[in-house]
Amino acid sequence: MFLRNAWYVAAWASEVAERALFHRFILGEPVLLYRKLSGEAIALGDRCPHRFAPLHLGRLVGDVVECGYHGLQFNAAGACILNPHGEGIVPPRARIPQYVLVEKYGLLWIWMGTRDLADPETIPDFQHLVDPARATVGGVTTINAHYELATDNLMDLTHVRFVHKSFVDTAANSGGKQSVEQVGNTIVSTLWYPNGRPSALFSKGLDTDIAVDHWFDIRWDAAALMRLDAGMTPTGRPRAEGRQTTGSHLLTPESKDTTHYFFANSRNYGVNDPEMDTHFRKWQKIGFGEQDKPMIEATQRYMGTTDLMSLKPTLLRSDAAAVKVRRILCSLLEAEQQSESNHSAGAQVSEKGDLRGGPV
Amino acid sequence: MFLRNAWYVAAWASEVAERALFHRFILGEPVLLYRKLSGEAIALGDRCPHRFAPLHLGRLVGDVVECGYHGLQFNAAGACILNPHGEGIVPPRARIPQYVLVEKYGLLWIWMGTRDLADPETIPDFQHLVDPARATVGGVTTINAHYELATDNLMDLTHVRFVHKSFVDTAANSGGKQSVEQVGNTIVSTLWYPNGRPSALFSKGLDTDIAVDHWFDIRWDAAALMRLDAGMTPTGRPRAEGRQTTGSHLLTPESKDTTHYFFANSRNYGVNDPEMDTHFRKWQKIGFGEQDKPMIEATQRYMGTTDLMSLKPTLLRSDAAAVKVRRILCSLLEAEQQSESNHSAGAQVSEKGDLRGGPV
């Protein structure tokens, strides 16, 4: 069960090229992404209503998608506009879902829920991704685990000094200080490690024989949009005198067992230094691919379920942010289902089956 | 749930060599195929009733099959005739199913249902496969989809000009004309594209600067035996003046998710031309392997179920033949189950579990 009335990242804008049919499973549903001749990005259901062929196996004709199986054509609103056979009768109910799609911050944001509730103004701020004063490196990959386990990983950054010890070792610091704040449905968790040794992630090219403070401040918005403000500054000095990066950690459920992970790192130093780009790409590759991902996927396997709470986990104070996130998600989901059952007669019905992952 | 009282192709006759144990799953059941010393082909259950070892892992001793696990021997009627251990007592109920098997048209036809209902005269005509005036090329492969989706593909040949555009492009023709006729439980669907350009499939070696008519006439018999009469002739001329091929498209369910596809093409021209053989083999390899198969399997994945109708597909006039086929199958299956429950006391009970595909 996924929250539908929320913004998810469907793709990096650059993934959806001109004159191409791109597809991805989102919340278990097949989604087709393409651009009109005007450049406007469109998201439709990627399944022909006739024989259920994936539309991305067809072709783009102007602004129209032609199914590759029997040639039905659909416009950018999802309506079937051509049946090339016989008398060419188009059944009036022949249509596919059209999803609200917004291009912003170099990302394509999709709204899988009730169309009327989609307000682009509620997309959280990720302006740093397009800030010319920063250098951004990023990408997208898949996590073979429920997206909430990846959120848990991010919202409890005490894991950093164990999982990512080779990049950030704060064990020598004089104790971490954590705070968690909720504003509306936004969670901000801060973690402060004063007076320690410079970590490898931030100190490339610096003298490492100094004392520093580290910070890791993360902001979460539903369903799984995280911005991580992290950095290092000489002990006692303002953050502005140190080095800072803003991380984007954007999770989109592909299925109940798999997650699209859109990630980026936008630093405010060494902006034109290609070696620094390489340094951060290595951190993303090793830090995620060889450190976080195996751990997150192993917890999924060892849980044997996607319902963490049913296993009665031992909770620590450092879980406060992750637990608040789960509570907010639960109440948003309950509210959405309540509202859906109230208005189910009038609501737009979309396909909810999970076509990805499980056996057919 | 499969129709049992119907003829299925178990194998090409040439697949079952002398002195060899051949096996294949049919309707989810393991079937052993071999030849007696006389050459007669035999079909038995491929599972020892003792410890359930696959009998094809054993060996053939004369006309008798010896289990490779503990050496029990079974004759061509399925009866256990030797226990090689201790006092050699053979439990009277130790036997395996024997299926009716008929060798005809170069194929081995199996009847998985009630033995008394098996009438070889009801095997549909596939005489063209052994017609010396024709050249036949063919083979067998697997489709990872329910067999009815492959039938749908064949019974609606409007897909040809989209899926197989590189071989048959009738888009320039002056509109397709379709008719569907039911005679008893046989469906014949015809498709006629007059006055177009020669298609690559039929025009090898011909002048292509002429106008032609194409036809595609397909006959279906339960459960999934199809004969396709297709060809091309100069516009307005009798079919006999053109080129014609008779296709054999014979589907046998392996499991609910997978299908054996026996296929052949028997052409009436270039009969002794090996290059024409190569041309048709390429069509079979690309046209099926790279065009139909990925499409059929994708629809299966995107349906997420094997029950097409539960998804309320948008149906077009060009679906008429495929829909009639599904209706006939439904009523045959209902009649069979009704009859089975009426006579369940006296009926031969065979193993119905699907041992192929799903997790064990």
Added chain:
Amino acid sequence: MFLRNAWYVAAWASEVAERALFHRFILGEPVLLYRKLSGEAIALGDRCPHRFAPLHLGRLVGDVVECGYHGLQFNAAGACILNPHGEGIVPPRARIPQYVLVEKYGLLWIWMGTRDLADPETIPDFQHLVDPARATVGGVTTINAHYELATDNLMDLTHVRFVHKSFVDTAANSGGKQSVEQVGNTIVSTLWYPNGRPSALFSKGLDTDIAVDHWFDIRWDAAALMRLDAGMTPTGRPRAEGRQTTGSHLLTPESKDTTHYFFANSRNYGVNDPEMDTHFRKWQKIGFGEQDKPMIEATQRYMGTTDLMSLKPTLLRSDAAAVKVRRILCSLLEAEQQSESNHSAGAQVSEKGDLRGGPV
């Protein structure tokens, strides 16, 4: 459903090295194995109760295990003794299961059931494994089948002359004689093939132009601990004049579909002959890997269930030992479940979910 109050082999003692975290699924549960600084072997649950990370991804600090995700530390009794974050509060219920583990005969024996019932004196005799008058070669591998199917294989050794004909061909002998005896819950089955030809397994380096008697005496104790006394002697001569090997066949369920198979062969001849070691290793590799394993796994696939009896197998006299074994297991399991439901209030509750195998 597995018998829990029984001794299982968790590992060869040599598999668990000093200062390393070894892990294995046993009865579907993740088990962590390591050695304290004193060398004592320890078995704990391999799953952190905080975020369910596999503990073997962490590290060993003295006698203590540190979780690799957030750094919680657990002592050899399974109690959490350190939370490295914030105020360092350790929740009192933060603990992992500790299992009784005994090192004996070069093996680590685990008791997954009620701790008070674990009596190391009830570990069956496998002294031959450490007998200096014998040469032992062995190993461990995985069988993709329910462990009872592997037990069936071993407890009916009439399969030898069919499955392992290349090593032991007793077909020329004057008939096998079998006896089965039950003493308490121990089964001993003997098989005697007098006056035959020397088999390849035992006759390496011998004159093979003599008449011999073969014997295969196997002992079983719950749940799946088998000792096989097998050998060959000149016809009519005492066994002590022949060649004898004692086989160890120790099965530990990994999951309901997969089994750890610990095996060894301890021979009383050619004790210092490396070529004889090679001969027996080849027998283990081919005889099991290419002969037994494919057969056992095929029966599992062809049964389509793990419940043999529900398929109503044809039983032979040679199944007597295997059937007695299944009956004893059934009654032990029933007694255990009865006892568990009687004392469920006071009993130690351990995790019973099967985390291995099935989809997550």
